[in-house]
Amino acid sequence: MQILKFKSKNASVYLLEEILNNIGYKVIISDYFGLDTHNAVIDFQKKNKLVADGIVGVKTWTVLLKTNEVVLNQKTKFLSEKDLIDFSKKFNLELAAVKAVNEIESSGKGFLLNGEPKILFEGHVFWNELLKRGIDPEDYNKNNPDILYPKWTKKYYLGGEKEYKRLAKAIGLSNDDNFREAALCSASWGSFQIMGYHFSKLGYKTIDEFVSKMKLSEAEHLNAFGLFLEKYDILKYLRTKEWAKFAKNYNGISYSINQYDKKLEKAYNKYKKLL
Numbered sequence: 618m619q620i621l622k623f624k625s626k627n628a629s630v631y632l633l634e635e636i637l638n639n640i641g642y643k644v645i646i647s648d649y650f651g652l653d654t655h656n657a658v659i660d661f662q663k664k665n666k667l668v669a670d671g672i673v674g675v676k677t678w679t680v681l682l683k684t685n686e687v688v689l690n691q692k693t694k695f696l697s698e699k700d701l702i703d704f705s706k707k708f709n710l711e712l713a714a715v716k717a718v719n720e721i722e723s724s725g726k727g728f729l730l731n732g733e734p735k736i737l738f739e740g741h742v743f744w745n746e747l748l749k750r751g752i753d754p755e756d757y758n759k760n761n762p763d764i765l766y767p768k769w770t771k772k773y774y775l776g777g778e779k780e781y782k783r784l785a786k787a788i789g790l791s792n793d794d795n796f797r798e799a800a801l802c803s804a805s806w807g808s809f810q811i812m813g814y815h816f817s818k819l820g821y822k823t824i825d826e827f828v829s830k831m832k833l834s835e836a837e838h839l840n841a842f843g844l845f846l847e848k849y850d851i852l853k854y855l856r857t858k859e860w861a862k863f864a865k866n867y868n869g870i871s872y873s874i875n876q877y878d879k880k881l882e883k884a885y886n887k888y889k890k891l892l
Contacts, residue, residue: 618678625650628725696835717884727808738783746799806831807838819844
């Protein structure tokens with residue numbers, strides 16, 4: 618595992634904070650190792666008779682993972698080398714390009730510690746999904762501003778397992794099955810955070826089939842990602858290694874702000890040398 622400490626910023630920090638949260642520490646789950654995480658790590662180290670330096674190295678990781686055996690039980694859900702090879706063959710892609718995309722575009726891990734796929738509930742999408750079903754969201758948003766709003770905002774994101782509470786709240790607004798379907802369509806799912814409302818275009822018969830697939834494995838997340846790229850004609854840019862066009866079409870016009878194209882090209886060159 619990667620050595621982490623105060624001010625570290627990467628996907629491993631997200632896992633660390635998930636584990637800390639799961640064992641009772643109230644830390645903000647993100648990819649940034651803040652002061653709250655630093656204090657939690659020191660407390661954990663003291664309680665487990667480790668050197669209390671706030672640095673998460675091999676020994677601290679070992680003890681943390683032992684207290685979260687559920688992580689080990691999820692091994693069958695994790696992406697494998699064979700999954701990436703199969704994906705490259707299925708979509709006629711160079712393996713180095715597939716590995717680059719998996720490194721840069723995936724969220725690092727597609728499942729939470731409780732075994733559920735990662736989600737992010739979008740209240741503005743829920744608003745539109747209700748409208749598409751002939752339901753006026755204005756009738757429901759007064760007491761539910763955290764799950765139902767007309768324009769995108771990140772102010773209501775809770776992250777981690779708490780996103781499922783927002784999803785459950787949305788489903789519970791009515792016994793009408795339209796609300797349940799609209800809510801499931803309004804969350805992004807898995808490693809590549811594919812929005813539920815894409816289910817039909819990607820070939821899934823129902824939103825329930827899509828969700829059930831997302832619960833199976835990261836290989837299913839990767840497959841959905843491939844179908845998404847194929848449906849929206851983005852695969853061609855991955856085949857020709859046109860990283861800017863790929864990033865623009867997948868990440869949107871703001872891709873350059875986060876330098877997704879440059880990150881993809883760098884990762885590709887790295888894997889090209891290794892393969």
